Amino acid sequence: MDISDVIAPDFLYVSLLVALYGILLLSYRILLHPLKAYPGPFLARLSDIHNGYYAMRKSLHLVSRSDHQKYGKVIRHGPNKLLFNTPKALHDIYNNDMVVKSYVYSVFIQTPGVHSLFTVVDKQHHTAKRRIVGQVINDRAFSTSGALSALFFYLSQSPSCYERLATEIRSAFATSHEIRGGPKLAGCQYLRACIDEALRIAPPVPGTMWREPAANNSKPLIIDGHYIPPGTQIGVNIYAIHHNPEYFQDPFTFKPERWLSETPEAQRKSMQDAFSAFSVGYRGCAGKAMAYLESSLVVAKTLWYFDFERAPGKLGEVGGGRPGSHNGRSRLDEFQLYDIISGAHDGPFLIFTSRGDSSASERR
Known part of the structure; x- marks a missing residue:
């Protein structure tokens, strides 16, 4: 007897079983799953392939926002995932003892059993690690390169914002030596608004x-009025909520004044509730204060010593989108982010010119 006569029937049998299992699984996810009533992309309801594909393209944040526009504030963004787009959900999820970091963070563990502040799930272990980080945070501030790059990009193409910020900084300090942490720097309100x-x-x-219900929950988990079944991944996409026009009017327009008293207090309160650049709750970024200080010092020192403008020609367009693009990157005046957990970026390319009056004032 040829061995192929034995293997072929077994292979066919296994293939049929796998196909049957796949059909039953997909049917369950569409017809019987606890999240079946939530809208969302059809492929995302069946498989995580939807998210995986766009994650590989570094554009999942763009797709998340687009999907919210199509399907609403609460969408099914994976077989076992609910994605929210409201401030209430933001605080219900990330400032809640009944949820823990999702198991998906385990893929970032490089050494088994060794966790970083980013990957640790247990709250007590996280608190202990955060305390250690807090003791050395003065030597290791939160990375601000992305925000600073974005700020210089937008200032270079927003003459009125540039002029207002430069005037504030150059009027607030008599010499560059005064530009340091303290009341004068903290009093530069437009600088903080720009950041x-x-x-x-x-x-x-x-x-x-992503977060998930803690295994030891004795009470039902409710997020923005929605009951969350055990095993469900929940989260808020930061790019999507930061570009939600319900909370941020003209969300793709760089408008620092939206954060100042010239904007109605109720609107500013709505924005603050939706703002999550450093996350919220006990897992919020431990380096937040240092990030603001570092950014303020860099911008203030730069505008004290220099004027700057975009590089000429195509080089000056680096960092922006491409008109006509159909992948969510068509805005030439939008600083483009590439979602690889943190926001990678290109550019901007700028030309800096030394300010003669600043050097003269330093010598006096």
């Missing part, structure tokens, strides 16, 4: 920080 606007429009982490 907040850059963090909103180009958040350092533009994707979704």
